[in-house]
Amino acid sequence: LDTSLALQMREAGRAVLDELVELRVATGELAPRTRDVAAIGRSHGVHAEPITLGLKFAGWYAELGRGIERFERELEGVATGKVSGAVGTFAHLPPEVEEKVCERLGLTPEPISTQVIARDRHAGYLGALAILGSSMDRFATEIRHLARTEVGEAEEPFGKKQKGSSAMPHKRNPIVSERISGMARLLRGYSVAGLENIPLWHERDISHSSVERVILPDSTGLVHYMARRLRNVVENLRIFPENAARNLGLSAGLIASQAFLLELVERGLTREEAYELVQSIAMAAREAGRPFLDQALESTELAKELSPDEIRELASPDRHFRHVATIFERVGLG
Structure with a gap:
């Protein structure tokens, strides 16, 4: 059988x-x-x-x-x-x-x-x-x-x-x-x-x-x-x-928070300090109903670490798409 x-x-x-x-x-x-x-x-x-x-x-x-x-x-x-x-x-x-x-x-x-x-x-x-x-x-x-x-x-x-x-x-x-x-x-x-x-x-x-x-x-x-x-x-x-x-635009840029966090740690802040700074900006933007980028550009504390151009670059979603082609190649779809 x-x-x-x-x-x-x-x-x-x-x-x-x-x-x-x-x-x-x-x-x-x-x-x-x-x-x-x-x-x-x-x-x-x-x-x-x-x-x-x-x-x-x-x-x-x-x-x-x-x-x-x-x-x-x-x-x-x-x-x-x-x-x-x-x-x-x-x-x-x-x-x-x-x-x-x-x-x-x-x-x-x-x-x-x-x-x-x-x-x-x-x-x-x-x-x-x-x-x-x-x-x-x-x-x-x-x-x-x-x-x-x-x-x-x-x-x-x-x-x-x-x-x-x-x-x-x-x-x-x-x-x-x-x-x-x-x-x-x-x-x-x-x-x-x-x-x-x-x-x-x-x-x-x-x-x-x-x-x-x-x-x-x-x-x-x-x-x-x-x-x-x-x-x-x-x-x-x-x-x-x-x-x-x-x-993608519903969060008004809040989704860039991790990029800011990692960059600030790279610049010498402790992770706790960087997290507190970025969170304060994000929460202020959320409560005011305004874009995260605008709130970040107005932050005097953030300005001590990053220039306006650096802030704009970190807020751009383009960084998330840089390696898409590589990922496709890795799964055989290149």
Whole structure:
């Protein structure tokens, strides 16, 4: 049974790989198109420092590459067969028979088995699928956040006859991304079930069997479906550079605070002194509702350390984009 299961998993896994490769190609085309679309980076959901949308998508490209490589390794790991008898001792057939059978089937003979092939192989396969699903969940979650009304930097494709809401005709909900996030939860659960299948009794029990009848085909089919649906979203993702630029300016320059902090430390201030000075300027600007740059230029304390031109240079977002091309080259998108 395990030998036939290995054949099924290998063939199904190859179909999954085809879809994953196509998805990665789509992200690899989206990233360069948006490489120079300036946007705000967020940590904890709060504005942090400038980024470009292309950098987000380049990260997806790199992550999918790792996921594909991981899945290929695990797919190779489950492509093993056994004809070693009831408890793996070759009591009735010699190992040479197993080797010939596996060679003909294109499988690797399991070096040592019991009545079954050890389930760490299958758990690895499920784990790799769960990681891929979680990666796609991360991408889908990003799309969902970028599509929020108050953000509006990206949006799923929307068909002419599609309904965003049965009750509110104006809506365009990110339903595909939400579906992908939901399916990823199943994959993570299936991965845990795969781990539970590893500790079988002695040379075998069948506590794993009923579980695998659900989790192996379901996990494989889910990732295949998720990759195909997400590829359509990525290929047709709507990007709104004007909204990204608007959001980048919402903080009125406060996002330059770290650049000032580091420069002041470089000039000789302690980190505590530099932090207190920059924070006082930032808080004053925030409370007055004026640009951080204007407040910084008027600071007599800051003027003791930096010239007006140096202040303007530190406040410019351009410093955050100097190495974008290098990052793209590092992930193979140069």
